[in-house]
Amino acid sequence: MSSARLTTLLGATVRRQRHLRDLSQRQLAELAGVSQTVIARIERGDRAPNVPVLERLLAAMDVQLVVGVEPLDAHLDARIDDLAARPIAERIDELDLDRLLDRLPDLPQVITGSTAALLQGAPVPVDALEIALRWQDSKQFTRWLEANYGQRWNARWGEFGGVWLEPEEPGEHRWSTRYGEIRATMCDELPTTIEVRHDGRGYQVVPLVELELTEPRAADLLRRYRARQLADGG
Known part of the structure; x- marks a missing residue:
């Protein structure tokens, strides 16, 4: 694991534990006896925390750091193996996918990225609904977000909030909503799709072969899954 990746992982761990306890950065800073600026830089991945500071932050949240070693990316391989053993319907329910889709505005959209891969049977990790939207529909989408x-997503602060909602504004096309997280690919025209069905419901999704050409994140996960199949003789 590179030092940059470790810094990002530690920052994400601190942020996740803080969110689980509904603490603001200022509240955690007061509990741990450090400045809010230090916490902000750690959570953004701008600064690698030294061990004493990290221990103080975690102790303030009643947890502690456990150190271990494992093969590179073993956690991701284990996650893929776990997902391969679970029914797709169960994973759809876990994401609350249908509820979010039903509440999206009535505008042209297709499912892409890792969400599309999941619906086509690939056991890849999914933590948000990924959709493709047309630029010409962005204002309607913004109104829905406001409502x-x-x-x-504010990449500078490593959390949601504090930046303009509109897709036209600079920043990642990633939003949290009352119904779940959405990641969008903005495009002039929607990509070609196929329909897949689960429990009587149809989903318009970008085919796997197209995902591997156009979606780097999903493509990396799909290649990793296929490599594991080959290694296991599948």
Whole structure:
């Protein structure tokens, strides 16, 4: 694991534990006896925390750091193996996917990325609905976000909020809403899709072969899954 990746992982761990306890950065800073600026830089991945500071932050949240070693990316391989053993319907329910899709505005959209891969049977990790939207529909999408407590991902601060909602504004096309997280690919024209069905419901999805050409994140996960199949003799 590279030092940059470790810094990002530690920052994400601190942020996740803080969110689980509904603590603001200022509240955690007061509990741990450090400045809010230090916490902000750690959570953004701008600064690698030294061990004493990290221990103080975690102890303030009643947890502690456990150190171990494993093969590179073993956690991701284990996750893929776990997902391969679970029914697709169960994973759809876990994401609350249908509820979010039913509440999206009535505008042209297709499912892409890792969400599309999941619906086509690939056991890849999915933590948000990924859709493709047309630029010409962005204003309608923005109005829906405003009505549903949307917050846009702020890469500088490593959390949602504090930046403009509109897709036209600079930043990642990633939002949290009252119904779940959405990641969008903005395009002039929607990609070609196929329909897949689960429990009587149809989903318009970008085919796997197209995902591997156009979606780097999903493509990396699909290649990793296929490599594991080959290694296992599948």
